[in-house]
Amino acid sequence: MDLKEYLKNPDKEKLFENTFSEIKKIQEKYKPFITISEEHARKYLEEEKGDKDFLLPISVKDNICTKGIKTTAGSKILENYIPPFDATAIKKIKEVGYIIGKTKMDEFGFGTFCLNCAYGIPKNPYDVGRSCGGSSGGAACLTSALKLPHIAIAESTGGSISCPASFCGVVGLTPTYGLVSRYGLVDYASSLDKIGVIAKTCFEVAHGLTKIAGYDSKDSTSINRKSEDYTKYLKKDISKFRIGVPKEYFDNIDEEVKKEVWRAIKKLEGEGAKYEEISLPSTKFALPSYYIIAMSEASTNLARYCGIRYGMTKEIKGSYNEFFSEVRGEYFGEEVKRRILMGTFYRKAGYRDKYYLKALKVRGHIIKEFKNEFKKFDCILAPTMPIIAPKFTDIALLSPAQQYAMDILTVAPNLCGFPHLSVPCGKSNGMPVGLHLIGDHLQEGKILQLGSWV
Numbered sequence: 454m455d456l457k458e459y460l461k462n463p464d465k466e467k468l469f470e471n472t473f474s475e476i477k478k479i480q481e482k483y484k485p486f487i488t489i490s491e492e493h494a495r496k497y498l499e500e501e502k503g504d505k506d507f508l509l510p511i512s513v514k515d516n517i518c519t520k521g522i523k524t525t526a527g528s529k530i531l532e533n534y535i536p537p538f539d540a541t542a543i544k545k546i547k548e549v550g551y552i553i554g555k556t557k558m559d560e561f562g563f564g565t566f567c568l569n570c571a572y573g574i575p576k577n578p579y580d581v582g583r584s585c586g587g588s589s590g591g592a593a594c595l596t597s598a599l600k601l602p603h604i605a606i607a608e609s610t611g612g613s614i615s616c617p618a619s620f621c622g623v624v625g626l627t628p629t630y631g632l633v634s635r636y637g638l639v640d641y642a643s644s645l646d647k648i649g650v651i652a653k654t655c656f657e658v659a660h661g662l663t664k665i666a667g668y669d670s671k672d673s674t675s676i677n678r679k680s681e682d683y684t685k686y687l688k689k690d691i692s693k694f695r696i697g698v699p700k701e702y703f704d705n706i707d708e709e710v711k712k713e714v715w716r717a718i719k720k721l722e723g724e725g726a727k728y729e730e731i732s733l734p735s736t737k738f739a740l741p742s743y744y745i746i747a748m749s750e751a752s753t754n755l756a757r758y759c760g761i762r763y764g765m766t767k768e769i770k771g772s773y774n775e776f777f778s779e780v781r782g783e784y785f786g787e788e789v790k791r792r793i794l795m796g797t798f799y800r801k802a803g804y805r806d807k808y809y810l811k812a813l814k815v816r817g818h819i820i821k822e823f824k825n826e827f828k829k830f831d832c833i834l835a836p837t838m839p840i841i842a843p844k845f846t847d848i849a850l851l852s853p854a855q856q857y858a859m860d861i862l863t864v865a866p867n868l869c870g871f872p873h874l875s876v877p878c879g880k881s882n883g884m885p886v887g888l889h890l891i892g893d894h895l896q897e898g899k900i901l902q903l904g905s906w907v
Contacts, residue, residue: 456602456657463507469498472510472553472601483576485595487515489554490522497551509550514558514589514607517648518637519543522552526639527560527570530764530784540637542648542665546606549664556591560786562610562641564588565859566848569788577621579884583842586617592651593617604661605651610641611743612863614649615875619887620842622877625651626658629894630870631676634669642750645867655905659683662897686898687905692725694903695830701736702835702862713879713886714836717907724906731826735819739865744857745799745812752796791853820869827893832903836862837875837887866891874900876907
């Protein structure tokens with residue numbers, strides 16, 4: 454049963470019971486949750502929203518604050534944190550749904566394969582020996598495994614929605630930076646973080662975005678723009694669409710992935726859309742620019758977890774530096790420590806101009822390059838990921854730098870704040886392949902319109 458069918462004949466009590474029955478089985482087999490919140494959901498359903506006929510199960514990535522439900526950001530340093538408030542996006546989505554639980558993620562969003570979660574690793578529903586992708590791995594895992602209406606609220610910094618959506622064969626939308634309020638989000642990189650939606654269909658994704666988008670005075674980066682219903686764009690005529698296909702995005706890509714992506718592009722051509730191969734030569738600079746900016750901002754944002762005001766603590770003894778180092782040394786994971794150290798280096802006196810400010814200039818150049826193409830094209834299409842979901846045994850052989858390189862296709866649109874949508878377009882060796890649709894700022898409607906045809 455999909456959301457459209459449920460909307461025609463909603464039975465919230467039956468859906469509630471079926472959902473929790475199913476997610477307990479899914480948790481046992483695939484482990485997508487850090488926290489399952491059945492008691493909280495039951496109370497919300499029965500007491501606070503008992504007069505509504507339509508309510509939808511909502512899962513939330515564990516770095517988005519949920520009132521009364523533990524929010525850890527996948528880290529031991531926030532193991533006991535229970536927010537006293539809802540993030541703005543959660544407050545909005547609760548008008549049409551209830552929170553069923555918090556999904557697993559790489560600690561603070563630091564990872565491509567969801568292996569860096571302090572609370573265990575989710576398993577890909579297509580093959581439990583493979584990764585779900587990261588950092589929103591639990592959200593995509595649950596969405597793929599749960600055969601009932603459901604929307605996952607997730608978050609992306611450099612590809613954390615698109616990557617797991619591609620690996621798990623679901624739909625993932627990362628909106629324009631600022632379209633959805635970041636108030637209540639546990640920060641990774643403030644100029645890059647975006648709350649978005651993962652679901653089984655473009656309709657469910659569009660429905661979710663319609664509910665969470667909109668201006669919020671609590672977020673200084675929020676765009677003051679009139680809300681709209683994004684479901685109205687689905688399956689509209691695409692015969693006048695012009696599509697750009699960047700040749701650089703097909704370099705060093707698995708041949709089967711390339712084949713399935715081109716098959717999808719040809720399918721869209723069959724529906725009347727016109728495509729043209731283009732060049733985005735600055736693509737090779739996107740990855741280093743992204744990681745310098747993201748790690749620098751992460752180093753700053755994570756400085757608050759020092760054992761005094763936020764997060765876990767220990768007995769106060771020794772100097773401040775000794776206490777600070779002991780708390781962070783014990784409760785932060787290896788990847789978090791690596792990114793903090795690298796980000797701190799990039800921000801040091803004497804290095805800030807050489808690395809961080811130069812990366813910001815590169816970012817501006819990449820935005821201009823994309824903008825020039827959007828003058829001619831409605832959307833840009835490419836593979837979402839260069840490979841299908843890898844086996845855990847293969848990931849273990851990769852160095853950190855090789856793992857970072859897997860983000861090569863997703864970091865550029867995230868760096869530029871463009872909306873992007875990953876939709877399943879085929880399979881390779883029985884595993885899903887994702888097609889990435891990138892639009893100009895605030896053009897979510899166009900990528901959803903095109904994606905609904907795939």
